[in-house]
Amino acid sequence: MNEPDDDDVRRLLQDALPRVNGGLRRDLWPAMARRLAAPPPRRVVWYDWALAGLAGGVLVAFPDLILLLVYHL
Amino acid sequence: MELLKRFRQGDPEAFEALFRQFQAEVYGWIVRIVRDPSTAEDLTVETFWRIHQARARFDPGASFGAWARRIATNAAIDHLRQRRPEAALPDDLVQPGSPDPIACRETRRQIAVAFRSLPVTLRVAATLSLIEEQSPRDIAEALGTSEGAVRVRVFRAVRLLRRHLTRAGVMR
Numbered sequence: 001m002n003e004p005d006d007d008d009v010r011r012l013l014q015d016a017l018p019r020v021n022g023g024l025r026r027d028l029w030p031a032m033a034r035r036l037a038a039p040p041p042r043r044v045v046w047y048d049w050a051l052a053g054l055a056g057g058v059l060v061a062f063p064d065l066i067l068l069l070v071y072h073l
Numbered sequence: 074m075e076l077l078k079r080f081r082q083g084d085p086e087a088f089e090a091l092f093r094q095f096q097a098e099v100y101g102w103i104v105r106i107v108r109d110p111s112t113a114e115d116l117t118v119e120t121f122w123r124i125h126q127a128r129a130r131f132d133p134g135a136s137f138g139a140w141a142r143r144i145a146t147n148a149a150i151d152h153l154r155q156r157r158p159e160a161a162l163p164d165d166l167v168q169p170g171s172p173d174p175i176a177c178r179e180t181r182r183q184i185a186v187a188f189r190s191l192p193v194t195l196r197v198a199a200t201l202s203l204i205e206e207q208s209p210r211d212i213a214e215a216l217g218t219s220e221g222a223v224r225v226r227v228f229r230a231v232r233l234l235r236r237h238l239t240r241a242g243v244m245r
Binding site: 006008009010012013014015016017019020022023024025026027028029031032035036 | 085089093097100104110117118121125180184185199200204205227231234243244
């Protein structure tokens with residue numbers, strides 16, 4: 001895989017960033033089980049944000065609409 | 074084969090059995106890429122979470138290990154893209170007592186900084202190829218690309234590193 005030209009760079013990298021030899025230190029199943037049991041994170045999709053931004057923009061541009069909105073609430 | 078079919082159908086016991094069977098292998102692959110044991114543990118759980126979510130797309134006739142390794146690589150790449158490049162180097166990966174031909178710690182730091190300044194896709198290919206000396210086939214499979222594309226990435230990584238290190242005075 002390594003070209004002869006790579007040798008000098010490879011040697012420098014292996015000296016500066018030694019190979020990783022460590023194995024897994026603990027059983028990860030408990031963490032996995034917790035992750036599986038956790039409720040899925042609530043996600044706000046982008047068009048909800050866009051709609052909220054649009055509504056906010058309209059209210060900023062036409063403040064009188066706030067009164068109308070409050071009346072209907 | 075039966076286990077893989079049950080996993081695909083959503084059997085939790087089959088998933089647990091596969092997790093226990095492959096967690097060390099997946100962790101070992103991820104820690105080679107991210108080079109930090111604690112992060113690799115978190116990413117192993119993240120990988121199996123993605124595997125669990127994507128179980129319906131798994132082909133029971135294919136290799137679970139290869140599929141898991143590919144998902145693990147994607148999870149590691151996502152992590153490296155999100156991480157700030159100036160984050161400290163993990164010290165616990167330095168092998169105690171190993172011969173260090175580089176006398177100057179500053180030089181070592183410059184090499185590490187140059188390496189971490191590479192684009193993530195090049196860095197991952199170079200890590201697995203030049204440091205971890207994984208086979209081109211395994212790297213290509215994990216990255217979802219061809220062996221030729223892996224060679225190109227490694228070549229580009231070496232060229233960028235050489236340029237960076239020459240400018241820093243580490244190489245001539």
